[in-house]
Amino acid sequence: MTSQSSATESSRSLPALGRMIRRPEMGSFVGMLAVFLFFWVAAGGLFVSSAGFSSWLNIAAEIGIVALPIGLLMIAGELDLSIGAIIPASSLTLATISGYFGMPEAVGILAALGMGLLVGFINGWLVLRTGLPSLIVTIGMMFVVMGLTLGFSVMLTGSTSATIEPSELSQMLLGQFVGGMFQVTIFWWLGAIVVFFYILHVSRIGNWIFALGGDRIAARNAGIPTEKLTISLFMMSSFAAAFVGISQAMVYQSAQVAGGQAFIFNSIMCVVIGGVLLTGGFGSVVGVVFGTITFAMVNQGIYFTDFDPNLGSIIIGALLLLAVIMNDSFRKMALNYTTKKNS
């Protein structure tokens, strides 16, 4: 009895530190801080000037919009590689419809977003029907979408690229550089952070996502609509990819069949560096945001230093490994810290 009450005491008086260490984003925060300080020292004042900030924020925003739903998918125990093909497919859909054919921009945008939602729906449906790992299903889908994009583009326009001149409104909403250097996409990313934070951490659906990633069968037995949820998550990631495709077309005023593949691994890296467990069931939106910032800072920061730009890849690779190792130990700490103190 005495041991029980003293255990109660000790866990009551646990410092805030214990609480913080349990948070899934703790490791990624430390990593982000380390990378920031590293480049601040290595690159000097330029890295922390507004030009420095804008260079990595622009990158972070584009990847970040995709990394957020990919993070949710990975927490739910799935992957989506097809985003790499959806981004150029969306750009080209918009540029072909509204640029080449001169139809209203709204039509092109809706078609691009609709294409994204449809691909996501098929991804989710196939994963559920076939029972195959989503890694395989979405790789297949990536090639299908790539092939269709190329085929339709050549068939309709006789070319593998198209140009578009954004209207003033789209230019302002999607293609603008605020202050001459900050892409307006950054604000869309901030909005997406709020939305995904709400979904994962505030609404009850977040609980379903964690349960789905923890144990799919137990989640279904608990009455969670696991099939609907899985399909919705795939639709979210492909919708986000389509959105990035649209915003790229508006920013660069052109679209190519190729491009976008880098997003596949980059988004997964942001998510993993952000503390999401590869096996699902654990992670946070704030962590994914930290992971994205870390990735973008390394990606761009290297150009502010005198180092060989190839060093950037090495740093990213090392960070990824470090992140996985750290995530694992933070997770162990999260699981153990109270019991350890009590016994």
Add this chain to the structure above:
Amino acid sequence: MTTPVLELRNVNKSFGPIDVLHDISLKVHAGEVLCLLGDNGAGKSTLIKTLAGVHKQTSGQILMDGEELMFERPKDAADRGISTVHQFGGTFPLMSIGRSFFVGVEPVIKWGPFSFFDRKTANETAVKAVREFGITRIDDGDRLIGGLSGGERQALAIARAVHFGARVLILDEPTAALGVKEAAHVLRIVFEARKRGLAIIFITHQVMHAMTVGDHFAVLIRGALAADFRKGEKTREEITDLMAGGEAMAELESEIESYAQSDSETSSAAQ
């Protein structure tokens, strides 16, 4: 006698050509613990999976409160108040106590078109529910399930089932992976659930644990009911023998006894 909460009548289950359960008839009453004993492979898990709606019986009837039931899926059984707690308790090791307690039935606060997961209520309810079962060490609903001890996890899972109105509690080897102290804790919780009037099916192959909590015992051998008796009708040795399917165990025990004797003789000689 009162109507049993759950009754099986001549239940058979085969997987294709493999007959796993033969003609099982059993009754469990409210406030009673039925111990289901049997060696590995005897069919205990298959039996409870049939009760939990995971498998459908090949023939025979399952009745609840005297009324025949047909389960299409586990959810149907859960909706009727049949709740299964597995060996390792919670299935979501990386979720917090409060969150996992309410998986699928999350409390929310509505605010216009938005709804917020009510973490405070979830945590408080979960902690209160498990504390009522005497697990006072749990006082923080934000702790992760994976950080709890095996006994605490069992307690939490049982408290959860009771909280959500379970009438039949199926415990699949809840004490198998636990140390002596933790196992005693879980047995106490089983008593507590029984006191609250639940019908409990307790699966184990530890005869001592069965004899501590059981009111009623059923021994499965190769899918058939080999014995069905009440507390006090058989001794521990008899039950052990039954489970082992005959004389083998008695022989082994006498052998061990003679070893132990010669062992104590040599050690006393050494002193």
